[in-house]
Amino acid sequence: MTSATRASTTVWVLCFAGLLAAPVIAAPIDLADLNSAVSLDPNAGGAVNWTVDGVQNFGQLWYWLRFDNDPEQSIDNLNLTIPPGHPLDDSSFDNGDIRPDTLTLVYDGSHTGIPYSVEIVLSLSGGDPGSGESLLNQSITISNNASPGGGQLDMRFYEYVNFSLADTPANDSVHLSSDTVGQPVNTARQWDISQSQAEGIVTVRPSAVEADLASTLLTKLNDAAPTVFSNNDTAGPGDVAWVFEWHKALDPQNSLVFSETKRLTIIPAPAAAGLGLIGGLALVARRRRRN
Numbered sequence: 001m002t003s004a005t006r007a008s009t010t011v012w013v014l015c016f017a018g019l020l021a022a023p024v025i026a027a028p029i030d031l032a033d034l035n036s037a038v039s040l041d042p043n044a045g046g047a048v049n050w051t052v053d054g055v056q057n058f059g060q061l062w063y064w065l066r067f068d069n070d071p072e073q074s075i076d077n078l079n080l081t082i083p084p085g086h087p088l089d090d091s092s093f094d095n096g097d098i099r100p101d102t103l104t105l106v107y108d109g110s111h112t113g114i115p116y117s118v119e120i121v122l123s124l125s126g127g128d129p130g131s132g133e134s135l136l137n138q139s140i141t142i143s144n145n146a147s148p149g150g151g152q153l154d155m156r157f158y159e160y161v162n163f164s165l166a167d168t169p170a171n172d173s174v175h176l177s178s179d180t181v182g183q184p185v186n187t188a189r190q191w192d193i194s195q196s197q198a199e200g201i202v203t204v205r206p207s208a209v210e211a212d213l214a215s216t217l218l219t220k221l222n223d224a225a226p227t228v229f230s231n232n233d234t235a236g237p238g239d240v241a242w243v244f245e246w247h248k249a250l251d252p253q254n255s256l257v258f259s260e261t262k263r264l265t266i267i268p269a270p271a272a273a274g275l276g277l278i279g280g281l282a283l284v285a286r287r288r289r290r291n
């Protein structure tokens with residue numbers, strides 16, 4: 001066999017192995033829809049970009065997990081499997097934008113021998129160019145995959161959301177609230193002095209929440225101790241963020257399933273709006289001169 005033939009055989013073997021294994025997507029993964037784009041690295045801290053009409057608004061969006069009295073751990077410590085089929089897809093093909101806007105990630109792990117999985121589906125739905133509007137939908141499923149009769153998992157799942165609205169992290173404030181009097185928090189709203197705002201509403205009410213400085217919350221999630229989140233509901237102005245925690249005893253073959261819609265409304269900064277106005281007036285003047 002010549003070395004060229006050997007190389008080609010190797011490629012075919014690798015391709016065949018690739019067909020059998022789950023597809024691999026290079027990081028960072030980019031989602032885009034109309035005026036919006038999100039990029040994330042599923043093995044290193046998740047989503048760190050959400051641009052709307054070219055304006056950056058993250059911080060970070062990512063997930064942590066905890067069992068019993070272990071410390072919290074980032075889900076990128078778990079084993080990532082990209083599910084077969086269409087892990088990266090265009091779900092909103094109806095708007096004529098064929099770029100991928102939806103991503104499915106599945107992480108597997110085990111705790112005291114009990115297998116579990118975390119499935120995350122992120123779907124970006126942009127607004128018309130210049131509208132400043134954008135939606136990011138998340139669907140989360142955490143499953144105890146033990147056989148019937150197997151062990152129960154005392155599980156806590158955390159969502160960490162660090163917006164940096166209008167690319168100015170220092171002037172944001174956040175408030176956590178409930179849409180129903182007497183019920184626990186299910187809504188987070190963050191805003192800044194440009195009147196840009198982010199709102200997140202979850203379908204299953206968290207067991208604990210905390211609004212605080214982003215760095216404070218990140219330290220609590222990454223330190224070596226299990227953290228009790230304070231239920232503090234207001235923070236800022238500053239580089240603020242929030243954590244939602246869901247606590248559930250998961251029986252074998254059972255799942256915690258919830259979803260969240262995040263809505264971003266970005267008001268262009270006065271300087272940029274002013275430049276746009278000046279540009280528009282210059283264009284009108286040029287057209288008048290031509291006529």
Ligand SMILES: [Ca+2]
Pocket residue numbers: 164165166167168169170171172192193
């Ligand atoms: Ca801001």
Ligand SMILES: [Ca+2]
Pocket residue numbers: 071072219220221222223224225226227
């Ligand atoms: Ca901790």
Ligand SMILES: [Ca+2]
Pocket residue numbers: 059162163164165169172214238239240241
């Ligand atoms: Ca922030």
